[in-house]
Amino acid sequence: MSEEPAALEAEIRRRIAAAGPMPVGQYMSLCLSHPKHGYYMTRDPLGATGDFVTAPEISQMFGELIGLWAATVWHQMGEPANVRLVELGPGRGSMMADALRAARSVPAFREAVVVHFVEISPVLEQRQRQSLGGIGVPVTWHQSLDQVPDGPAIIVANEFFDTLPIHQAVQCADGWHERVVKIVDEGHLRFSISRDPIPQFEQLLPPKARKATIGEIFEWRADPTMLELGRRVVRSEGAALVIDYGHTESATGDTLQAVGGHDYADPLSAPGLVDLTAHVDFQALAQMVESIGARAHGPIEQGEFLRRLGIESRAAALEAALPAHKALEIDAALARLIGDEGKGMGRLFKAIGFAHRKLGPLPGFEP
Numbered sequence: 070m071s072e073e074p075a076a077l078e079a080e081i082r083r084r085i086a087a088a089g090p091m092p093v094g095q096y097m098s099l100c101l102s103h104p105k106h107g108y109y110m111t112r113d114p115l116g117a118t119g120d121f122v123t124a125p126e127i128s129q130m131f132g133e134l135i136g137l138w139a140a141t142v143w144h145q146m147g148e149p150a151n152v153r154l155v156e157l158g159p160g161r162g163s164m165m166a167d168a169l170r171a172a173r174s175v176p177a178f179r180e181a182v183v184v185h186f187v188e189i190s191p192v193l194e195q196r197q198r199q200s201l202g203g204i205g206v207p208v209t210w211h212q213s214l215d216q217v218p219d220g221p222a223i224i225v226a227n228e229f230f231d232t233l234p235i236h237q238a239v240q241c242a243d244g245w246h247e248r249v250v251k252i253v254d255e256g257h258l259r260f261s262i263s264r265d266p267i268p269q270f271e272q273l274l275p276p277k278a279r280k281a282t283i284g285e286i287f288e289w290r291a292d293p294t295m296l297e298l299g300r301r302v303v304r305s306e307g308a309a310l311v312i313d314y315g316h317t318e319s320a321t322g323d324t325l326q327a328v329g330g331h332d333y334a335d336p337l338s339a340p341g342l343v344d345l346t347a348h349v350d351f352q353a354l355a356q357m358v359e360s361i362g363a364r365a366h367g368p369i370e371q372g373e374f375l376r377r378l379g380i381e382s383r384a385a386a387l388e389a390a391l392p393a394h395k396a397l398e399i400d401a402a403l404a405r406l407i408g409d410e411g412k413g414m415g416r417l418f419k420a421i422g423f424a425h426r427k428l429g430p431l432p433g434f435e436p
Contacts (some may be wrong), residue, residue, distance in 0.1 A: 070342075077106035079343035082252060090261055092251035093325065094291075097345050099236040102189055106341045110191040110234075115160055118327050120344050124312070124371075124414065126165035128402035130228075130387070132167025134378040135310070137224050139168065140175040141432045142308045148177065149221035153305070155185045157214065157294070158191060158229035162200030163187075168225075169204055179211050184208040185217045201350045210307070222301050224309035231313050231346040232352065233292040235325065238267060240281040245270040247425065248286065250337065258337040275319035287323040288347060295354060299361030308424040309358075309429060315349030317368055324348035351421055358423050366422035366434035372407035372415025377433045382408060397399045 081099060085091050101108050114120045124131040143152055156165055165184060172179045184206055188194050191199075194210055201208050211264065214224075237248035244266030251261045271279060278287050302309050316322075327336040329343035336345055354364040384403045388396040393426055409416035422431040 077103055078339075080106070081258070081340055083279075083302040084177035085250070085252055090251035090263065091381075092236060092263075093248045093250065094234040096250045096340075097325070097347075100345050101232060101234070102338045103341065108341050108344055109193070109340070111192065113161070113192050113196055114344055115136050116368055119402035124406055124418075125160065125167065125227065127405050128399070129167045130380055130383050130399075130402065131375070131406060132164040132313050132404075133171035133383065134375060134380055135164060135225055135227075137174075137345075138310065138378060139225065140172055140178040142223050142428075143178050143181065145428050145431075146221060146223075146307060148181070151183055151220060152181050152307075152309075153185050153217060153222040154177050154182045155180050155187065155214070155217055155222055155224040155301075155397040157187045157224065157226035158232065159186045159197055160228075162197035164227060165197075166200045166204065169186075169201075169206055179206065180394060182206055187212070187214050187217070211396025212302065214294055217226045217301075220305060222305040222307040224301060224307070226300060226310070227312045229313065229317060230295075230311060230349045231315065232366060233290050233294065234292055235288045235347040237323070237325065238270060238287050240283055240285045240321075241266065241289070242283060245287070257307075258340075260337070261272055264269050277318065277320045281321045286323040289353065290325060290348070290350070295357045297360060300397060302358070302363040302423050302425055303361055306425040308422060308428060309363075310372060310420065310422050310431075311349075311354070312374075312420045313349055314414075315419060317419065318354045319350050322348075349419075351419055354424075362426070362428050363423045364428075366424060366431045368419040368421035369434065370416050371418035371420055372409065373415075374417075374420035374433045375407050376436070 102110065104110060114127055115123060139154060159165055186208065188210055189212055237260050238245040239248050239274060246266050249261050250258055253259045261423050298309055303400060323387040324347045325336055325343050327334040327343040334343045351368045359365055372420050382400050388399050407411060412429035424431055
């Protein structure tokens, strides 16, 4: 894989030489999704031998609860036939496989489901085909959400929005300048700022960011998937569930980070070889989806959301059928998913639901 990042860095350098310093959003997009050398296009990054582990890989309980969540939402929707169960960025397909297995307890829902995966990685698509082979439910793949056929839809996304490219701006004495990547004298890639400030940028900022001091960074996403998510929820009279890590209120802060081999790395050190992510701004996401007419539910912490869905009872049921050493593994997985100490995901990760306004409170988000 050493040739791939070298080739991508050469491409990035060529573009900077031709067009000048590259905005952070363009850099992040190339690193993750360049057709030949992008991080997600060339590898399976999940698991112990990869760069990171997601909740569905930690325990089957996560996907099972999402499956039952979707079945309950389907009932709230009036139990439509041929409901599209859409997953954005499905990884290895583990969450969907666990969700569909749990959905066997609601046979009518499982019979109504048609799975649609939104996936750009050919490597991960192959893993998904293996995971869902023989699952007994139709599965179709798409490059983007707008390619999914219209109709009743329930959309789920776990650790998807954090991988969408961010733009960054830096507060300077004369206004906000877009953060860019440039080549410095010694030939290295370095962060810098554009020469001219962004016109009238302050008017677009949330209240907290307007009080920024010199050097502070503001991040935003402009990916069409967020608006398309709202459109789908409204037009299909359905719902969506987003689980990711991030902050509940829009504010300043540099959250761009790189991960490789389960450790942090320099985002500029190896383009295409390490994963790049940034925190999800749940307030901005909610405002964008609600601007289309959907209603937001939450966000709440992942730990609280999973408790409300019954993860502790599910863990106890699994442990009762296992030997003691296997029961300890369930305990460890539970602590990872709902705990807030060490590598616990319970507090950093948030869950937010979106639904058509005719639906009542979504499961897990009840007052």
